[in-house]
Amino acid sequence: MPVPKPIIEQLRKLIPPLNGTLHKGQSGRVGVLGGAQDYTGAPFFAAMSALRLGADLSHVICSPTAAGAIKSYSPDLIVHPILREELSPEKVRPELDSILSRLHVLILGPGLGREDYMQSYTRMALSMACAQGMFVVLDADALWMVNQDISVIKGYRRAILTPNVIEFIRLSEALSIDSDAPADKKAGLVSKALGGVTIVQKGAKDIIAVDTTGDAADPEKSKVQGGEKELIKEQIEIDIKGGYKRCGGQGDILSGVVGTMLAWGKCYEGGAFGDNTIPVSRIPTLAAVGGCMVTRTASRFAFKKQGRALVTQDMLPELGNAFSEIFGEDAQYGDKGKL
Template sequence: MASKQHAHLLSLVRSMIPPLSPKLHKGQAGRIGVLGGSGDYSGAPYFSSMGAMRFGADLAHVICEPGAGAVIKTYSPDLIVHGILDESKSMEDIKTELKGILARLHVLIVGPGLGRSEHMQNCAKVAFELARENDQMGVVVDADGLWLVQNEPQVVMDWPGVPRIILTPNVMEFKRLCEKLQIDASSSPETLCPKLASALGNVTIIQKGSTDIISNGLKIPPALRPEGSDEKQGGQGDILESDTEGGLKRVGGQGDILSGSTGVLMAWGSEWVRGTYKHVGHPPPTDKGIAENIPLLAAYGASTFNRTVSKRGFEKRGRSMVTGDLVDLVGPVYEELFGEPGQQEGKGKL
């Protein structure tokens, strides 16, 4: 990504971030939910939700299987853990409980530690149904949430307007999604992301790789491009490329940090557009091109952030780097990329 375009996009991402103000109450700066945590996987939902908290969310909920919930509660008292995805319950009872929890959230992250059992996949399907009914909720999909999308693409299709959905597939997950939608995965990488995003109803996709490619299959509006930019086009809509240098070691859990930060940025951007922060001197954007493309901006900001976290973690730990090291670096890297030294910290939130 040309430096001018990169700087412009990061400035727009920074504009989504709410100021620190005593006039904001707890919850207004991000209520994030993570639906995952099956019997075998308790680490992934922790990394996603704690990554969101360290990034700046006010509240993080983990919605999981009871056994995983008991374990996750021992990791941190900062997380609100709902062990409601109990296989002994009827799906209708789970749906009722889920509906109450989702009503409290800005963004739901589906997939970290979800697993591929029929029960957990069905729980995720119900969560998608409820999120679709809530016209203000954003959704981030990763890991085995993408397995559900691969098998049943309709869960993310035909949402009203430009979908408030971001998919974060790795190389193999992206390839399987292309095959499901009958898209030739051997085509130029710059054409694949917009083609897949378009086929899925214009969801936003972060195609993770040596360079992250981001698209919703639509043309990128002028507001997201600086004058004279030479952004690339992928045939079916423009693409954004995130090529910030990352670390040289890939560890399980880095994608969970990405999903958490993506969720927070989408929550902040969505609330900014709704005018939630107007009373603290942060009015909503007047440009429709910005207001309608919060998922694209959230995806680009989170991609840049995650690649930088990986780089800093590798600089510090080298081959011994693990995801726990990255959680500890979320705060410092946030300040490096998005810090606002002029903001009031004052008395905090009520």
């Protein structure tokens, strides 16, 4: 089923123009919080895919035990090894606040782990990001954090959750979603139970759902960041063909791509692109749709070249090609065309 053309047209409005009018940072500043001793690849893939899609700057906020490895993977990433096990979160808050103030979006979860100190830092960072009105993406062990305490994200409609099959089952159970509910309705039920947070249910096809109608009885609760009171119920399925091999790390690619599109949405909201026709409440859905389309297409391109030998790193060079495939060469190169 093709994605409706109006959605593609709205997505194109979020894409920063490549015409020499923007300065460094206006095409997105993305942060990834994750990376403990045993998990260095996941934050790298999320942060690097953000750059490969077109973000200007990509930061990794991690444990010192992971920083050396992540720095060695690419000099393009800005690495902040501030999540120290021996410190309390409050000791790190000022430095973390300084970093977050420079970002448009925060991705939480890739390579995070479940150690108490990393989970504590994540809770604090999420709270700070929400207070600043940032867009956020939650994946991997940030979803485990949500399962332990739904209140950390409930009602924050600038958030996107990207659970895989197992993570979605756990999230549904934590929210007491009826296990007998139709499979194609569960993502919407999860979104509604979380107060209108956008859900990307990853699988053979990706289901993107947002449902804020649970607030219909109380108009004050229907407010989203940005002042809108719109009630939304929408579900979009993305069944674009991807590669046939699934390997660890592809979900991290998706997080980075979605994060970049949210960063573009934040720049759009701030008027950087000179257009304000898209409601802020629409941006998470658009970013989720665009992220799924690009990631699936990059997976297909990489699999065509590598076949069974495909590893996640093979997808990184294909993100630009996937972007052009979906949005066209003019979106890739700007109105001045190729150099």
